[in-house]
Amino acid sequence: xxxxKAPVFPESVADGTIVEWHVTEGQQVNRDxxxxxxxxxxxxxxxxxxxxxxxxxxxxxxxxxVLSDELIAEFEAGxxxxxxxxxxxxxxxxxxxxxxxxxxxxxxxxxxxxESDHKDQSPAVRKAAKESGVDPKNVEGSGRGGRxxxxxxxxxxxxxxxxxxxxxxxxxxxxxxxxxxxxxxxxRLRKTIANRLLAASQETAMLTTFNEVNMKPLMDMRxxxxxxxxxxxxxxLGFMSLFVKAATEALKRYPAVNASLDGDDIVYHGYYDxxxxxxxxxxxxxxxxxxxxxxxxxxxxxxxxxxGGKAQxxxxxxxxxxxxxxxxxxxxxxxxxxxxxxxxxxxTAILGMHAINDRPMAVNGEVKILxxxxxxxxxxxxxxxxKEAVQFLVTLKELVEDPTMLLLDL
Numbered sequence: 001x002x003x004x005k006a007p008v009f010p011e012s013v014a015d016g017t018i019v020e021w022h023v024t025e026g027q028q029v030n031r032d033x034x035x036x037x038x039x040x041x042x043x044x045x046x047x048x049x050x051x052x053x054x055x056x057x058x059x060x061x062x063x064x065x066v067l068s069d070e071l072i073a074e075f076e077a078g079x080x081x082x083x084x085x086x087x088x089x090x091x092x093x094x095x096x097x098x099x100x101x102x103x104x105x106x107x108x109x110x111x112x113x114x115e116s117d118h119k120d121q122s123p124a125v126r127k128a129a130k131e132s133g134v135d136p137k138n139v140e141g142s143g144r145g146g147r148x149x150x151x152x153x154x155x156x157x158x159x160x161x162x163x164x165x166x167x168x169x170x171x172x173x174x175x176x177x178x179x180x181x182x183x184x185x186x187x188r189l190r191k192t193i194a195n196r197l198l199a200a201s202q203e204t205a206m207l208t209t210f211n212e213v214n215m216k217p218l219m220d221m222r223x224x225x226x227x228x229x230x231x232x233x234x235x236x237l238g239f240m241s242l243f244v245k246a247a248t249e250a251l252k253r254y255p256a257v258n259a260s261l262d263g264d265d266i267v268y269h270g271y272y273d274x275x276x277x278x279x280x281x282x283x284x285x286x287x288x289x290x291x292x293x294x295x296x297x298x299x300x301x302x303x304x305x306x307x308g309g310k311a312q313x314x315x316x317x318x319x320x321x322x323x324x325x326x327x328x329x330x331x332x333x334x335x336x337x338x339x340x341x342x343x344x345x346x347x348t349a350i351l352g353m354h355a356i357n358d359r360p361m362a363v364n365g366e367v368k369i370l371x372x373x374x375x376x377x378x379x380x381x382x383x384x385x386x387k388e389a390v391q392f393l394v395t396l397k398e399l400v401e402d403p404t405m406l407l408l409d410l
Contacts, residue, residue, distance in 0.1 A: 008068050018061065018064050021062060129153060132184055133182075208378045219371060229298070243353060244292055246399035255268050259325075271325070275344065276330075343380060350377070351376070
């Protein structure tokens with residue numbers, strides 16, 4: 001008999017929660033089949049079968065808290081599912097039709113379409129349904145034949161006659177004419193994000209300084225070289241890679257912005273691990289680019305795109321999220337003109353990028369229309385003086401407005 005244990009969590013992760021079992025006791029599985037999902041305060045981890053065999057006992061149930069390397073199930077390698085576990089089938093009788101599932105709402109049975117629950121739902125829709133507690137059969141579908149898509153689930157339009165229930169049978173939304181309400185529990189990740197943001201605003205002396213950057217030189221460079229860049233490196237040339245490289249250079253010049261606080265100690269980092277805020281269906285996550293001073297712009301672009309794909313698929317691992325000495329958040333992709341980003345403790349600074357808009361600017365006594373972006377640097381005033389913060393942001397601005405300075409190490 002083998003043991004199936006939770007993954008080994010890093011020191012920064014205390015425990016996790018079983019959010020779903022994909023198998024039942026006595027079920028036969030193949031090697032690397034998905035058995036369970038464990039949600040931590042950073043990512044969702046998958047537990048897979050170590051070999052071909054049978055899951056003989058499930059020790060930890062859904063919503064149970066598990067510790068690092070804790071036993072969650074027992075497994076018998078090489079075994080086959082017992083015939084007693086399979087339903088008896090009369091060969092002389094036709095196969096019975098699939099019966100609709102039933103959920104209870106105040107003791108009264110509520111029919112749910114098996115076809116809707118299985119055939120017409122993609123894995124992404126089923127996953128979104130579990131996270132939100134909204135049954136897809138109560139959502140207006142925009143796909144072919146009224147099929148519910150992942151996009152529909154991310155911003156659901158409820159059917160007017162729906163009485164939405166969660167998996168537990170408790171109502172989470174009720175329709176009254178065209179007015180609906182929905183009540184769903186926070187995920188563990190969302191709770192952690194909320195707690196960290198609240199702690200950052202309450203426990204740090206956070207201050208934000210602003211500047212604006214002329215994006216025309218960078219946009220001209222991108223237009224001129226984007227095709228050659230993609231052909232040579234196999235990835236598209238975006239703006240984020242140059243901001244990462246410019247931030248890395250600015251961090252070298254102002255080490256306090258790259259430092260962190262540990263109690264009464266200031267920790268100056270001799271490396272540059274920049275977190276890039278990425279939006280996912282589960283909330284905001286911050287995977288980390290390691291040693292950005294050693295990465296090329298192509299390396300940065302490829303890694304950011306890899307992170308983005310993993311975030312949307314829920315595949316970011318703990319190793320992608322741990323650490324970081326500085327963070328960049330780009331609200332401009334959603335149209336934000338200006339914001340004050342919140343610190344990501346124990347880091348002491350975070351850079352906010354915003355939308356690029358054409359604005360009239362005075363240049364050498366003349367008015368010109370230029371693509372401008374507001375930059376915001378939030379920092380912990382306990383650690384970083386205003387002078388350093390402003391000089392850091394001005395340095396970043398100068399490097400972005402004249403990218404050749406990075407090449408010439410000026």
